[in-house]
Amino acid sequence: MSDLETFRRETRAWLEANCPPEMRRPMTSENDTYWGGRNAKFSSEPQRVWFERMRDKGWTVPDWPKEYGGGGLDRAEHKVLREEMAAMGARSPLSSFGIWMLGPALLKYGNEAQKKEHLPKIAAGLIRWCQGYSEPNAGSDLASLQTRAESDGDDYIITGQKIWTSYANYADWIFCLVRTDPTAKKHDGISFILFDMASKGVSTKPILLISGYSPFCETFFDNVRVPKSHVVGTVNRGWDVAKYLLQHERAMISGMGERGVGRPLGQVAADSVGTDEQGRLEDAMLRSQISTFEIDEAALGAAAERAVDLAKAGQSHPAFSSAMKYYGTELNKRRHEILMSAGGIDALEWESERSRGGARPRAWLRTKANSIEGGTSEVMLGIVAKRILDLPGA
Amino acid sequence: MPLVLTEEQSMLRDSARGLISDKAPVSHLRGLRDSKDATGFSRDLWKAFAEMGFSGLLVPENFGGSGLGCVEAGVVMEEIGRTLMPSPFLSTAVLAVSALSRGGSEAQKSAHLPGIADGSLLAALAIDEGAKHRPLQTKLQAVRSGNGFKLNGAKALVVDGHTADLLIVAGRTGGAAGERSGLTLFLVDLKANGVAIERTVMVDAHNAARIEFANVEVDADHVLGEVDQGAALLDGVLNIGRGAVASEMVGLSEEVFSRTVSYLKERKQFGKLIGEFQALQHRAAQLYIDIEITRAAVLKALQTLDGDFDRASAAVAVAKARAGTTATLAVQEGVQMHGGMGMTDQFDIGFFMKRARVCQELFGDSNYHADQLARMKSY
Numbered sequence: 001m002s003d004l005e006t007f008r009r010e011t012r013a014w015l016e017a018n019c020p021p022e023m024r025r026p027m028t029s030e031n032d033t034y035w036g037g038r039n040a041k042f043s044s045e046p047q048r049v050w051f052e053r054m055r056d057k058g059w060t061v062p063d064w065p066k067e068y069g070g071g072g073l074d075r076a077e078h079k080v081l082r083e084e085m086a087a088m089g090a091r092s093p094l095s096s097f098g099i100w101m102l103g104p105a106l107l108k109y110g111n112e113a114q115k116k117e118h119l120p121k122i123a124a125g126l127i128r129w130c131q132g133y134s135e136p137n138a139g140s141d142l143a144s145l146q147t148r149a150e151s152d153g154d155d156y157i158i159t160g161q162k163i164w165t166s167y168a169n170y171a172d173w174i175f176c177l178v179r180t181d182p183t184a185k186k187h188d189g190i191s192f193i194l195f196d197m198a199s200k201g202v203s204t205k206p207i208l209l210i211s212g213y214s215p216f217c218e219t220f221f222d223n224v225r226v227p228k229s230h231v232v233g234t235v236n237r238g239w240d241v242a243k244y245l246l247q248h249e250r251a252m253i254s255g256m257g258e259r260g261v262g263r264p265l266g267q268v269a270a271d272s273v274g275t276d277e278q279g280r281l282e283d284a285m286l287r288s289q290i291s292t293f294e295i296d297e298a299a300l301g302a303a304a305e306r307a308v309d310l311a312k313a314g315q316s317h318p319a320f321s322s323a324m325k326y327y328g329t330e331l332n333k334r335r336h337e338i339l340m341s342a343g344g345i346d347a348l349e350w351e352s353e354r355s356r357g358g359a360r361p362r363a364w365l366r367t368k369a370n371s372i373e374g375g376t377s378e379v380m381l382g383i384v385a386k387r388i389l390d391l392p393g394a
Numbered sequence: 395m396p397l398v399l400t401e402e403q404s405m406l407r408d409s410a411r412g413l414i415s416d417k418a419p420v421s422h423l424r425g426l427r428d429s430k431d432a433t434g435f436s437r438d439l440w441k442a443f444a445e446m447g448f449s450g451l452l453v454p455e456n457f458g459g460s461g462l463g464c465v466e467a468g469v470v471m472e473e474i475g476r477t478l479m480p481s482p483f484l485s486t487a488v489l490a491v492s493a494l495s496r497g498g499s500e501a502q503k504s505a506h507l508p509g510i511a512d513g514s515l516l517a518a519l520a521i522d523e524g525a526k527h528r529p530l531q532t533k534l535q536a537v538r539s540g541n542g543f544k545l546n547g548a549k550a551l552v553v554d555g556h557t558a559d560l561l562i563v564a565g566r567t568g569g570a571a572g573e574r575s576g577l578t579l580f581l582v583d584l585k586a587n588g589v590a591i592e593r594t595v596m597v598d599a600h601n602a603a604r605i606e607f608a609n610v611e612v613d614a615d616h617v618l619g620e621v622d623q624g625a626a627l628l629d630g631v632l633n634i635g636r637g638a639v640a641s642e643m644v645g646l647s648e649e650v651f652s653r654t655v656s657y658l659k660e661r662k663q664f665g666k667l668i669g670e671f672q673a674l675q676h677r678a679a680q681l682y683i684d685i686e687i688t689r690a691a692v693l694k695a696l697q698t699l700d701g702d703f704d705r706a707s708a709a710v711a712v713a714k715a716r717a718g719t720t721a722t723l724a725v726q727e728g729v730q731m732h733g734g735m736g737m738t739d740q741f742d743i744g745f746f747m748k749r750a751r752v753c754q755e756l757f758g759d760s761n762y763h764a765d766q767l768a769r770m771k772s773y
């Protein structure tokens with residue numbers, strides 16, 4: 001038996017023994033997962049048990065080096081772990097911007113002190129991070145951001161406003177883009193900096209969304225003092241770090257559909273619209289939408305797998321994550337349109353107990369942000385057109 | 395199994411591409427079409443194919459082939475798709491070989507496989523009877539007679555039917571149209587009494603034929619596989635064919651797409667390259683993404699056919715359905731973005747559009763496979 005097969009067998013056995021049954025059910029909302037942080041609370045005992053067991057194995061970040069709290073798995077082993085978790089429907093033990101976005105950027109651009117300081121805390125869910133990129137006048141055109149960082153001895157003094165900062169009101173620390181050289185060309189004067197949200201001068205104000213939730217905020221910085229040693233990478237070269245992080249964010253968002261997978265769409269639809277004598281959905285058009293959707297979903301799954309294999313073979317294009325982000329998010333929106341359509345009148349309930357607080361329509365509305373957050377679909381297509389297809393023009 | 399080609403597979407691709415782009419660019423097909431060539435493909439080229447081992451790619455080594463798999467067949471099909479080279483590769487080297495090696499007796503294999511591998515024997519699969527691909531709707535009658543069977547009925551869209559030496563024919567030895575049981579596959583000599591062949595000139599200028607069978611006698615030892623149990627064998631052969639056609643469509647899509655992107659970079663209107671217009675950039679980017687995703691799905695299906703044959707149906711349905719819609723979009727966008735040039739016969743783009751339509755129809759269009767997938771998943 002190959003090492004990998006042994007690893008698979010042992011992993012499966014370990015997961016079987018350690019993943020509580022409650023943690024094998026499909027998530028119904030973002031609260032069904034643990035987000036960590038200074039003020040975090042577990043929503044249930046099984047959630048705590050599952051998190052702690054995974055953390056102790058380094059499997060909140062299976063592919064990070066062991067010295068930073070990771071599991072030290074190589075790519076193939078990591079893939080096996082993901083497959084085995086997916087096979088039993090195991091939830092992710094920890095959801096975190098630190099894992100998905102900041103961690104990879106620190107591993108590549110951080111100095112040793114920064115890695116030692118932050119990575120193990122991310123792995124252990126001790127610090128919850130938020131992302132300070134967008135500003136009221138810098139969305140798709142992110143590099144036009146205006147938040148200033150002025151030099152004052154060993155510190156910077158940061159002033160400005162961010163917007164759409166997800167979970168800023170729950171976050172402990174922020175990774176933030178600031179302008180350190182206002183005279184340079186717009187991409188050349190930006191730095192990537194980390195600081196504590198409890199610092200004096202930081203305040204947040206939640207924004208209510210169409211889903212009825214307020215997952216993000218306006219964030220204000222009023223003369224916030226931050227040590228210069230908190231800059232990641234080179235001063236004024238923060239754009240490189242920002243872009244690298246965005247690749248990870250996009251890859252994460254493009255896979256978001258998978259994390260919520262619940263019952264097969266065909267069964268969900270059969271429950272509400274019924275089937276004919278041959279077992280086919282009564283609604284032929286819906287049936288066709290579902291199967292066409294499932295074809296595209298399976299194909300996207302293959303493409304995601306191939307993207308990893310291509311990267312491993314050194315054949316992938318750095319902008320390919322934009323292609324996956326575009327397709328993954330458009331597809332996830334389609335999934336939720338179908339779910340709404342399959343649910344019919346029942347899917348319209350907003351507050352009843354029966355509807356678990358309107359879980360379905362709220363999730364549907366949430367997915368509309370998929371093609372906006374992390375860069376809009378239009379921006380992704382622009383990146384593909386220019387960077388991959390090499391089409392001309394500004 | 396990583397979803398990328400191995401080094402050997404890439405080498406195979408390069409050598410197929412070298413031969414095909416050199417000897418059979420789109421102008422080759424155009425020439426055959428314009429001269430109304432009676433054979434419809436180049437026998438010399440087929441010989442060259444055989445010499446390079448392509449005709450025997452799927453033939454087991456002990457019968458003179460190289461015993462490779464569906465991924466390799468797909469690699470060659472994709473190159474064929476790039477130039478639309480007409481050849482008996484699909485009918486003979488893919489479909490007939492798969493039918494013979496999966497369902498044939500030792501005697502049948504040794505009678506036919508070596509000839510296919512060396513390029514001397516051509517074969518064709520005769521399945522469909524109606525306007526749409528519905529293998530279970532087979533009505534062609536095969537009634538017992540003497541030591542064998544007597545065939546009566548007709549087949550449409552027999553790819554390469556008029557140039558084949560050997561036909562593999564699906565007939566009904568039992569059951570009614572629509573049922574799985576009662577299907578049987580037969581090996582029929584094209585020169586047998588009662589076989590009438592009419593070459594159908596098709597939109598894509600590739601070979602196809604209508605074939606009628608009037609009291610055609612076949613021996614019992616010409617039954618391929620088991621009597622009445624042909625459906626499973628047929629499913630397998632068709633799945634391989636679907637994977638192959640899907641690969642051809644990936645090659646075709648990619649070729650039209652790359653011609654289109656080049657055009658966007660050279661054609662000027664309003665004092666700009668048309669590729670500077672964002673409306674076109676975004677459509678080009680969407681098409682690129684579509685093609686990449688389809689490519690992955692097709693490779694996945696081919697690898698599954700090689701690795702876990704009995705469980706490949708869903709992956710194959712996904713691949714064929716995706717390849718069909720992607721190729722359709724690719725040729726439509728190709729013509730549209732070429733503007734008036736795209737509508738001219740002088741320009742090659744139209745050839746791709748025509749071939750895409752035929753490939754979409756072969757062995758089930760995207761709707762057919764969406765329906766199959768829904769059945770597999772019971773809804």
Ligand SMILES: Cc1cc2nc3c(=O)[nH]c(=O)nc-3n(C[C@H](O)[C@H](O)[C@H](O)COP(=O)(O)OP(=O)(O)OC[C@H]3O[C@@H](n4cnc5c(N)ncnc54)[C@H](O)[C@@H]3O)c2cc1C
Nearest residue numbers: 131132133134139140164165166369372373374375376378
């Ligand atoms: C749920 C959610 C969570 C988010 N979380 C965070 C976060 O944690 N931290 C953070 O910093 N930001 C966050 N964002 C912000 C997000 O990154 C921005 O909303 C996004 O980049 C788009 O910017 P914008 O909203 O200013 O839209 P705009 O840039 O104003 O875009 C408006 C429209 O114009 C189109 N458009 C813009 N430029 C072009 C162009 N060049 N070509 C074609 N079309 C164009 C866009 O595609 C869009 O359709 C979040 C957003 C959402 C929805």
